Amino acid sequence: MEYILGMFSMGVFAITGVIATRHKNLDIFSVVLLGAITALGGGTIRDMILGNYPIYWVSDLWYLWVSVSVSFAAFFVIKALSNRYQLLLYLDALGVSLFSITAALKTTNLGYSPSIAVVMGIITAIFGGIIRDILSDSPCLLLSKELYATPVLVGLSIFVTLNHYWPNPALNVPLCVAMIFVMRSCAIFYKLELPKWFIARS
C-alpha cells in the first residue's frame, strides 16, 4: 500500500516536471529527463545525505521505470494537462504530503532521531521541486508567498511526535498525509499566507 502510494506520488511529481517545461519547446527526451529528475531528485538527495546506499532507485528499478513512463505519457497529453494546472497543484500537494511522511517513516526506521526524520521529510518533499524549478528556469515554488513549507513542517512535527509516543504507522501515516494535504490544499484554494508579522517585508 505504502509502496503503491509512493509510486503514485512519484508519478505526480514527474507530471509536474513535464508541465514545468511546457513553454520551452523541448524535444521528448529532455522533457522525460526533467520529469524523471523531478520525481527522483528529492529522494536521491535524502539517501546521499544519509549515506543510505544503494540509493532507492538503484536498488529497485521500478522507481526509475515508473518515473520515465509517466513522464513519457505526460509528454503526449501535455496540452490537456497544462489546462488543468489547478488540478495539478492539488496532485503536487498530495505528492508532497506522501513524500514527506514516507521519508520521515523510512528515516525513523533506519534508527535516526525525530529531528533528522523531520529534516529528511522536508528535503525529500521539496528538493525535487527546487531542482525542477532551477532546471526549467521557472520561478521557484519555495519563494512564492503561498504557504508551502509550513504545512509540511507542521504535519511532520505532528507525525514524529505521534510516532514517538504511539508508534502505529498504519494509522499515523494516513492521518498525517491527509493533514498536510488538506492544509496545503486550503493554502492553494484560499491563497493563504502567514499573518503579516510572519512575513519578511523588505
Place this chain on the structure above:
Amino acid sequence: MEYILGMFSMGVFAITGVIATRHKNLDIFSVVLLGAITALGGGTIRDMILGNYPIYWVSDLWYLWVSVSVSFAAFFVIKALSNRYQLLLYLDALGVSLFSITAALKTTNLGYSPSIAVVMGIITAIFGGIIRDILSDSPCLLLSKELYATPVLVGLSIFVTLNHYWPNPALNVPLCVAMIFVMRSCAIFYKLELPKWFIARS
C-alpha cells in the same frame, strides 16, 4: 588509452566551462574554479549516487591537476577560443560521447544493471554542463531545441545492448563513442531537431 581519452574529454569540458564565463569579467581563480567544476561535476555526481567512494578525483589527483591546468591555460587564450565557438561545440560533443560511454562501462564493471549504466552515462555526460550553465548564468544547453540528450541516449542504449550480448569493450567503446559524436555533430551542423510531433509545443 581509455584513461588518456578520459583526461582529454575532461580537458575539453574544462575549456567549455572557461568559455561560458567570457562575458563576466571574472578574475582568474573564479574562472579556473568554474572550469574545474564543469570538468569534474558530472563524474562527482555519478560517484556520489553510486556510493562509489573515494570519488575518482580524490583517489587519482591527476584528474584534478589536468582540469585545473587546462582551465588555467584556457583563461589566457580565452579570446582566441571564444572566436572558435563552433570548433568547441564539436569538442564538447566529443567530450560528451567519451564521458557517457566510459561512465557506462565503468558502471557495468562495478556490477550494475544495463539500465543503471545508461542512467549513469547520461548523468556523467550532461550534469557537468548543467552545473556550468547554472553557475555562469548561461541559457541551459539541455533546454535548447537542438538534439542534445537524444544522441547520448541512443548511443548508450546500443552500447549496453552490444556489451550484454557481445562483451568486447575494445571494439564497442570506440564504435559507440563515434556514433554519439557523429549524431551530435550532425545535430549541430544541420541544426537538427526531432520531428514536430516529438516537440512539446505550449
Place this chain on the structure above:
Amino acid sequence: MEYILGMFSMGVFAITGVIATRHKNLDIFSVVLLGAITALGGGTIRDMILGNYPIYWVSDLWYLWVSVSVSFAAFFVIKALSNRYQLLLYLDALGVSLFSITAALKTTNLGYSPSIAVVMGIITAIFGGIIRDILSDSPCLLLSKELYATPVLVGLSIFVTLNHYWPNPALNVPLCVAMIFVMRSCAIFYKLELPKWFIARS
C-alpha cells in the same frame, strides 16, 4: 574553541542566507529553511564528496539547532540587519575564513593529501553561498569582480604548507584564518580586483 568558532561562523552564514531573501516577502519557514541551507550546505557537500558518513550535522544535532535558531532570530531583526550589510560582508568574510581553514584541518586529520584539503576548504567555504545565491535568485557572489576565491585559495595554500612542515594547529589555524579575513576585508573595503591581465575581458 574551534567548535565554538565553527558554530559562530555557521551562524553568520545563516544570517547572510536570511538577508539574501529580504526582497522576496517570504514567510518565516521559507526564510529559516534558506538560512539553514546556507549554513549547512557547504559542509554537507564536503562530507558527501569525501564519503564521510554520517554527515556532521546528522551526528551532532547542535549544528542543526544553531543554524535554525539563528535564522529564526535573524528573521525578526531583518530590517535592522539589512541596513548593516557592510558589517555583514565582513562577518561573511570571517565565516569563509573559519570554514575554509577548519575544513582543511578536518580533511587533513582524516588522512587526505594537502591538495584535497585545499579543495575541500574551498568547497566548504563557498558552496553554501553559491546555493544561497541560486535559491534566492541573487547575483552569484562568486561571479562578482571583487576578490572572493583568491584570498581563500592563498590562505589555504599557506595553511597546508605550514601544516605539512610544521604541524601545529593551535598556531597555524588562527594565523591563516586571520590572513584570509584580512585579505578579504581589504578586498571589500578597497574594492580590490586582480590586475587587469588577470581578468577575463570578453
